[in-house]
Amino acid sequence: GQQVMQIPQYQHVQEGEDFTTYCNSSTTLSNIQWYKQRPGGHPVFLIQLVKSGEVKKQKRLTFQFGEAKKNSSLHITATQTTDVGTYFCAGSFSGGYNKLIFGAGTRLAVHP
Amino acid sequence: EAGVTQSPTHLIKTRGQQATLRCSPISGHTSVYWYQQALGLGLQFLLWYDEGEERNRGNFPPRFSGRQFPNYSSELNVNALELEDSALYLCASSLRGAGKNIQYFGAGTRLSVL
Numbered sequence: 001g002q003q004v005m006q007i008p009q010y011q012h013v014q015e016g017e018d019f020t021t022y023c024n025s026s027t028t029l030s031n032i033q034w035y036k037q038r039p040g041g042h043p044v045f046l047i048q049l050v051k052s053g054e055v056k057k058q059k060r061l062t063f064q065f066g067e068a069k070k071n072s073s074l075h076i077t078a079t080q081t082t083d084v085g086t087y088f089c090a091g092s093f094s095g096g097y098n099k100l101i102f103g104a105g106t107r108l109a110v111h112p
Numbered sequence: 113e114a115g116v117t118q119s120p121t122h123l124i125k126t127r128g129q130q131a132t133l134r135c136s137p138i139s140g141h142t143s144v145y146w147y148q149q150a151l152g153l154g155l156q157f158l159l160w161y162d163e164g165e166e167r168n169r170g171n172f173p174p175r176f177s178g179r180q181f182p183n184y185s186s187e188l189n190v191n192a193l194e195l196e197d198s199a200l201y202l203c204a205s206s207l208r209g210a211g212k213n214i215q216y217f218g219a220g221t222r223l224s225v226l
Contacts, residue, residue, distance in 0.1 A: 041219075043202070043215075044217070086154075092213055105154045
């Protein structure tokens with residue numbers, strides 16, 4: 001079935017270190033989206049990637065979509081305590097109603 | 113523009129009771145999604161409604177049901193509540209179509225089953 005695998009499950013970093021979370025799908029995605037959920041909050045949309053090999057940046061965050069449109073990554077440079085939260089990827093599968101499937105999320109803890 | 117609104121914010125029930133959770137989508141959004149998020153865990157997909165019809169259902173027992181009304185608002189019903197149903201229930205809405213299915217989440221309903 002359609003699944004989106006996300007690793008790692010948890011990541012603890014010292015403030016200033018870099019962080020990366022990865023998403024993989026066994027089938028080609030029409031697009032991939034990334035969301036962030038702060039502790040005690042709800043998921044908030046960050047970005048959508050559509051094109052093969054696409055790279056987008058938001059300040060210290062870099063998002064990549066693989067050439068085969070089956071994987072994606074989110075990289076945070078020089079983490080800050082404000083980056084704490086859970087990052088979810090969500091893959092959209094073509095056909096039907098463009099079903100969106102969320103990965104399990106990566107929980108990021110940043111130690112000052 | 114108002115975001116996705118959910119009510120109630122908190123709900124306390126006892127085992128065996130029924131719970132009803134409500135969601136109002138962003139104006140113009142026809143798709144509504146329900147997720148269960150147990151404490152510290154990921155998003156477990158429950159139900160997806162679009163244009164009043166159920167489009168997809170997650171791996172949950174039949175006592176989890178819902179509906180979407182003509183104004184696209186939605187209701188989630190949980191019958192015969194069990195202790196493990198205690199969780200944050202999140203509703204999200206989106207437009208429909210390729211590249212348009214970005215989900216906007218409400219603040220959630222915290223359900224506690226005692």
